[in-house]
Amino acid sequence: MELAFDEKDFLACCGSTRFATEMAKASPFPSFQAAVPAARDIWFNKVDVNGWLEAFSAHPQIGETKSVASGKSDTSAQWSKGEQSTALATATGSSLQELSDWNVRYKQKFGFIFIICASGRTSPEILAELKKRYSNRPIEEFQIAAEEQMKVTELRLAKLFSAREHMASTGDQ
Amino acid sequence: MELAFDEKDFLACCGSTRFATEMAKASPFPSFQAAVPAARDIWFNKVDVNGWLEAFSAHPQIGETKSVASGKSDTSAQWSKGEQSTALATATGSSLQELSDWNVRYKQKFGFIFIICASGRTSPEILAELKKRYSNRPIEEFQIAAEEQMKVTELRLAKLFSAREHMASTGDQ
16 A cells, blocks of 8 residues: 655655655655655755755744744644653743743754754753753754754654554545 | 954955854954964854855855855955956866856755865866765765865955055055
């Protein structure tokens, strides 16, 4: 069984237009396992640095649930909330404030928001990671953010495929 | 003797606003030799990836003499012409056309123009380098372009200091 998706589906996984276009071109994929290497190749070899910045800006800041570029994808916003559920459950008012302050410092230094695959990570873990990464050189941090973005994309592709397989098996189109 | 420069001087050396601001803050420098490590530190550790893109866009395309962001700096435009003098002297109509075609392909793949320290390099050498670099991954090429930008910046800083020293020694202010 081949599963076809359109650009909008892939844009919810990764907010780079180029990524979404190329994934739609490479689609359909026989499985999630087949989509991952294609996605990695597109993200690291075909999407340019402007595309990386575009994808980063599609995320809400960690500790918030609404992205600056909101309205782009409702699915992306919902997934983002789910990915941050552990962080939000372990956050206190003061830790959220500290996270917010460090987000500002990070953005001032690097010119893009802090990207981390937040899934399963607590608020203190995320804050510690942000502080550690803050000392990196801008170009190093750019590459780390791109790796984290890819982790997020893979998790979201998994959700996309599992929802579609579920629909296909139950006949719920 | 300390040589003071303002932001406009540094912007002619490198078109990143952040670079120019930080260099002006670090100024005055006792010599060109003292300015280079400061410039390298600012460019690689303090200017973010948006600043790198800003600097790249301040250059004309190789084989042309007018930058898209022209009007920013007359000094930069003049220097650029001088840096490309070997390339222009060794170019034929068809090689300029080929360079122009490859510039388009390069920009489409990487999202910024081809940056090379052209000083002393012939047109065929530059074309060969462009073709070789075209196969790089976007993030690799971004870093190579930043290294080339730094070489251009150093050459321009040398000109800036030598012109100022000449003025100071002849009393021609």
